[in-house]
Amino acid sequence: MKKKITALCLFFVIILSESMLNAQYLHIEKKNPLIEEIVNRVSYEKMVEMHDMICSFETRHTFSDTVSDTRGTGAARRWMYNTLKDFSRESGGRLRVYMDTFDQPLTGRLARAKEKFGVEKWRMVNVVAVLPGKTDDLRFIVNGHYDTRTDSGLDEVNTNPGANDDATGVIASMELARVLSNYEFEHTLMFVAFDSEENGLLGANHMAETAVNEKWEIGGVLGDDMIGNIAGGNGITDDSGVRVFSQGPEDSKSRHLARYISYTGEPYVPSLEIKHIFRLDRFGRGGDHSAFVRRGFAGVRFTELNEHFGHQHGLNNDTIEFMSREYMFRVTKMQAAVMSSLGMAPKPVEMQRPFRDRSDYSTVIRWKHDTLENDISGFKIFIRETDNGYWQESVDAGKVEKKMIRTRRGENEMYEFKLYYRSVDDYIFGVAAYDNDGNVSLISTYDPPVRNR
Ligand SMILES: [Zn+2]
Structure with a gap:
């Protein structure tokens, strides 16, 4: 665990606290050996290998190249799809893998894209793996978003691999699909890489809309968005916890889900504490979980403790060297515990x-x-x-x-x-x-x- 504060060369800087973490949350009394086994199967090496690969496509901007096999969003999603298919084969065909495609009209805030590309609609693609439940179709979803951006929202050419934002969330979801597909759960688990989060949660909105129309019974959505930065732009380096954002009121479904995460997750990964933030998201920022929360489902967002804006949404500034994959690995382990608990436990009363x-x-x-x-x-x-x-x-x-x-x-x-x-x-x-x-x-x-x- 690293926790240190780099001195800021400013007059009268008052450091209020060494760490944001202080709460002692209630925990399950006994760990389940099977869940311990699952948590231990999450592989750092496998995650690094996949993370290297997804970053190698240089850009995954929604409007980037779809034809190349080495660069752009098309190459990235075909690689994700094929990799998840491999995981399914390795687990005896237990994952249902598909590309969830939809044609997004380029209207509203996308009107500039319509002008730039001269088309009315754009084909967007979520990459999805489903592990069907043994007993019922109550679903729990874990997701990241695979699209990236630079300083301009419509820059589909320049490189920014989005190593943290949000290759971390995508690789966490893929690793969970790989590990959890070797086990049977009562309820259905879904592992999703959303398209076009940066353009207004378009992939997530599409799936949440489908969920409403098809009457999916969703028990909770764990949205991962930036779970890899430990060195904050505020000078604080801290990898001892992760923020979980949940919309109120105090006993909303999302808040219940958030409390469940510290209740069942922390005991399995003692080196990582949950920092609950009782808000939908950060000020002025959005994430895919909101698409579900707005439609009445339970959803939370996982994000690192301290962000570094200098390593977000710029020209090749969100790269592997600025993040900690060991930290991403530990957050994923905790989610393996939480998703397994959700998947195995009885339905809520x-x-x-x-x-x-x-x-x-x-x-x-x-x-x-x-x-x-x-x-x-x-x-x-x-x-x-x-x-x-x-x-x-x-x-x-x-x-x-x-x-x-x-x-x-x-x-x-x-x-x-x-x-x-x-x-x-x-x-x-x-x-x-x-x-x-x-x-x-x-x-x-x-x-x-x-x-x-
Ligand atoms: Zn993001």
Whole structure:
């Protein structure tokens, strides 16, 4: 772990803190040996080899060369597609690999492209690998974007290999496809390299739109965008953590997903801490996860702790020498743990409104859950104070029996657990299901309707 601050030659520079990292988040109690095995299969050598290759295409600008086999976006995506096909073959044909193509009208902010290239539409291509779930089609997506840019958004000629932005995210997703395709998961996992993030999240918007139209059940999107820079332009070098951005409000689906990442991911990669940022993204900047979040899906963004603007979006300034592939490797390992947990764990529960039992002051927590009973080993109750953004404790409720409960909405099959000494007024409660191997589902809460009167 490296953590150092280079002195800045300025008067009165006050360094407030050595590191942004300080929180101690709640973690799973026991690691799953199978997930440990998966994490250990993520290969630094393989990632470096693939990262060298994707950077060798010099530019992957959306409007760059599509014909050459050595330079430009066409060569890059054919290489990604063929490599993912190889991974599928190596895993016994378990990955479904395809190019998700669409013709983007060159209107709005792309009007200048229409002028420059003299065409109405442009063929855009996401490269996708799907690992179908054993039980259902609840999906979890991990992605990067493969397009690059220089200082001009419409420079399709000059070299900038986007070694960090965002070859890192693409290679992380590809390595996860390679490793995870050797295992079976309950739910469906998708590994995606989006096109044209730099022109307005076009590839991601296309897929998110497809997801809405085809009614995909998406449990979460992990967007990787720049997970390779450790030397910030602010003079701080720090590779001890990674930022995870999540849109609120406090118990939004995205926030639940973010908390799950520190809960299940940190124990498997102790050298990397999650720094939660409770925002959709950085100020004035966007990322592919937003395309999903805007359409009501859970999505977060992974980004290095300190950015270096001198090594982004310029003329050949985002190159391998300025980044740390060891850091990219560790972020990928953590995502292997998180994606595996998401893929193996039961579906989240549907929490009902908690209430006070007036006879004994306990809090009654109820939830519905539709997974086959014999897959569920038990449930956990999560607790935090209302002014705390993070889960503080969990209580094992064990194997709770389902029963018929009469409410104002009629009779319903659900689960019920009584919690003492935790007033319903003073805490936020969450519930998760866990299976026989201890894999814990995403944590659900009851979100009260907002009433201002
Ligand atoms: Zn990017």
